[in-house]
Amino acid sequence: MRGLEGKVVVVTGGAGGIGAALCRRFGTEGAVVAVFDLDGKAAEQVAADIRAAGGKAKACAVDISDPVRVNAAVAETEQELGAIDVLVNNAGWDRAGPFLDSDPALWQKIVAINLMGPLNMHHAVLKGMNARGRGRVVNISSDAGRVGSSGESVYSACKGGIIAFSKTMARELARKQININVVCPGPTDTALFRDFAGTGESGEKLKGALTKAIPFGRLGQPDDVVGAVCFLASEDAAFITGQVLSVSGGLTMAG
Numbered sequence: 001m002r003g004l005e006g007k008v009v010v011v012t013g014g015a016g017g018i019g020a021a022l023c024r025r026f027g028t029e030g031a032v033v034a035v036f037d038l039d040g041k042a043a044e045q046v047a048a049d050i051r052a053a054g055g056k057a058k059a060c061a062v063d064i065s066d067p068v069r070v071n072a073a074v075a076e077t078e079q080e081l082g083a084i085d086v087l088v089n090n091a092g093w094d095r096a097g098p099f100l101d102s103d104p105a106l107w108q109k110i111v112a113i114n115l116m117g118p119l120n121m122h123h124a125v126l127k128g129m130n131a132r133g134r135g136r137v138v139n140i141s142s143d144a145g146r147v148g149s150s151g152e153s154v155y156s157a158c159k160g161g162i163i164a165f166s167k168t169m170a171r172e173l174a175r176k177q178i179n180i181n182v183v184c185p186g187p188t189d190t191a192l193f194r195d196f197a198g199t200g201e202s203g204e205k206l207k208g209a210l211t212k213a214i215p216f217g218r219l220g221q222p223d224d225v226v227g228a229v230c231f232l233a234s235e236d237a238a239f240i241t242g243q244v245l246s247v248s249g250g251l252t253m254a255g
Contacts, residue, residue, distance in 0.1 A: 001029055001230050001231060001233070001234035001235075001236055002234055002235040002236050003234050003235030003236070003238075004026065004029040004030060004031045004086075004230065004233065004234050005029070005030035005031070006030060006031070006032065007031045007032065007085040007086055007233075008031070008032045008034065008077070008078075008081045008082050008083060008084050008085050008086070009026045009031045009032065009033050009034065009084075009085065009086040009087075009088065009233065010034045010036055010074075010077060010084055010086070010087050010088065010121075010125065011023050011026070011033065011034070011035060011036065011088045011090055012036045012037070012062075012064055012088065012089050012090050012091040012117070012118075012121060013036070013037060013090040013091030013092060014033075014034075014035035014036055014037050014043060014046055014090065015035060015037035015039050015042035015043045015045070015046050016037075016039075016042060016190070016191060017188075017190035017191055017192065017222050018090055018140065018185065018188065018190060018222045018225050018226075019035075019037070019090045019091070020046050020222070021222035021223050021225070021226050022088060022090060022222075022225070022226050022229055022230075023035050023046050023047075023050060023057065024046070024049065024050060024053075025223075025226040025227075025229075025230055026086075026230065026233075027050035027053060027055030027056075027057060028053070028055065029230060029234075030055070031055075031056075031086070032056040032057070032081050032082070033047070033050055033055065033056070033057040033058075034057070034058055034059075034060055034077045034081060034084075035047045035050075035057060035058070035059045035060065036060050036062050036064070036073060036091070037059070037060075037061065037062070037091070038061065038062070038063055038064075038091075039061070040059060040060075040061025043059035043060065043061060044059040046059070047059040058077070058080060058081065060073045060076065060077060064091055064113070064117030064118070064120055064121055065112040065113055065116055065117050065120070066120075067120045067123070067124075070117075070120040070121060070124050071124050074121075074124040074125055078128065083128055083132060084125050084128060084129070084135070085134070085135060085136065086135070086136045086137070086138070086233045087121060087122075087125045087126075087135070087136070087137045087138075088137075088138045088139075088140065088229060088233070089117075089118040089121055089122075089137070089138075089139045089140060089162075090140040091113065091117055091118075092113065092114050092140070092142075092155075092192065093109075093110065093113045093114065093192070094110060094114070094152055094155040094192065094195075095110070095195075096151040096152060096195075097151055098151065099153040099154070102153075102154070106154070107154045110154045110155055110158060111154065111158055114155060114158035114159065114162070115158040115161050115162065118139060118162055118165075119165070122137070122165075122169065125137075126169070126173065126178070129173075129176070129178050130173060130176050130178065133176050133177055133178075134176075134177055134178065135176075135177075135178045135179075136178070136179050136180075136232070136233045136237075137166075137169070137178070137179070137180040137181070138180075138181055138182070138183060138229050138232045138233055139162050139163075139166050139180070139181070139182045139183070140182075140183055140184075140185065140225075140229070141159045141160075141162045141163050141166075141182045141183070141184045141244070142155070142156070142159040142184055142185060143184045143185065143186045143246055143248050143251065143252045144156040144159050145157075145158070145159025145160035145161075145162060145163050145184065146160070146163070146184055146244070146246065146252060147252050159184075162182065163182055163184075163244055166180050166181065166182045166242070166244075167242045167244075170241045170242035171242065174241055174242075178241075179232070179237065179238070179240060179241040180241055180242065181232045181237070181240060181241060181242065181243045181244070181245070182243070182244040182245070183225060183228050183229055183232065183244075183245050183247060184244060184245065184246045184247065184248070185220055185224075185225050185247050185248065186214065186220055186246065186247065186248025186249060186251045186252060187210045187214070187219050187220060187248070187251070188219060188220035188221065188222065188224070188225065189219045189220065189221055189222075190222060193219070207219065210251075213251060214248070214249040214250065214251045215249060215250035215251070216249035216250055217249075218249065219249075220247065220248065220249060224247060224249075225247050228245055228247050232245070
C-alpha cells in the first residue's frame with residue numbers, strides 16, 4: 001500500500017483477533033504501530049512480535065470507554081511516537097442473547113465499549129488531525145450494523161450508529177482532507193464470534209449454518225479484513241471518504 005511507511009497508526013483492540021492481525025500487517029507495511037488494548041500484557045506481546053519482525057511498535061493499556069484514560073493514552077502516544085496519522089477503531093465486545101431477556105446493565109456495557117469507546121477515540125485523535133489538516137480513520141463496524149443480527153440487538157444498534165457517525169464525521173472533516181471510512185466484517189472466526197456461537201453442538205450447528213450461507217463457503221478469518229483496512233488507511237484511498245465496505249464472503253451483498 002502506498003503511503004503507510006513511517007505513519008503512526010493506532011489500533012484499538014489490537015491484542016487479539018482482527019486487531020492483532022491489523023497491527024502485524026501495518027507493521028509489515030512500515031507503519032509505526034500503537035497497540036491499544038484493555039489487556040496491556042497481550043498488547044505488549046503483539047508489539048513485541050512487530051519489533052521482532054523488524055518493525056516499530058508500542059503497547060498501551062487503555063479502557064476506551066474511559067475518556068480520561070483515552071486522552072492520556074493518545075497524548076502519551078503522540079509524545080513518544082509523533083502525531084497520529086491513522087486511527088483504526090477495532091475494539092468491540094458483545095454477549096449474545098434475546099433482547100427481551102437482557103437488562104439495562106448489559107446494554108450500558110455494550111454501548112460503552114462499542115459506541116462510546118470509538119466516540120472517545122475520535123474526540124481525542126481528530127482534534128490533532130483537524131489542526132494538521134490530514135489524517136485517516138477506519139472504523140470497524142459489522143454487517144450486524146447494516147442488516148441486523150439475531151441475538152445482537154444492542155451491539156447491532158451500536159455498530160449501525162458507528163456507520164452513521166462515520167458518514168457524518170466524513171462530511172464535517174472533508175475540507176480538512178481527513179478520510180473516514182467503515183469496514184464491516186461478516187461472521188469472522190475470532191474469540192468474539194466463538195463466544196457468540198457458544199460451545200458444543202449448538203455452536204457447531206451455528207457455525208455450520210453460517211458456513212453454508214456464506215457464498216464463499218467459509219467463515220471469515222482475521223487476515224481477510226486487514227487488506228481492506230490498510231487500503232483505506234493508505235494513499236491509494238486518498239479520494240475515498242464516507243464509505244462502507246462489507247467483508248463477508250458475499251453473505252450480505254445488498255445495500
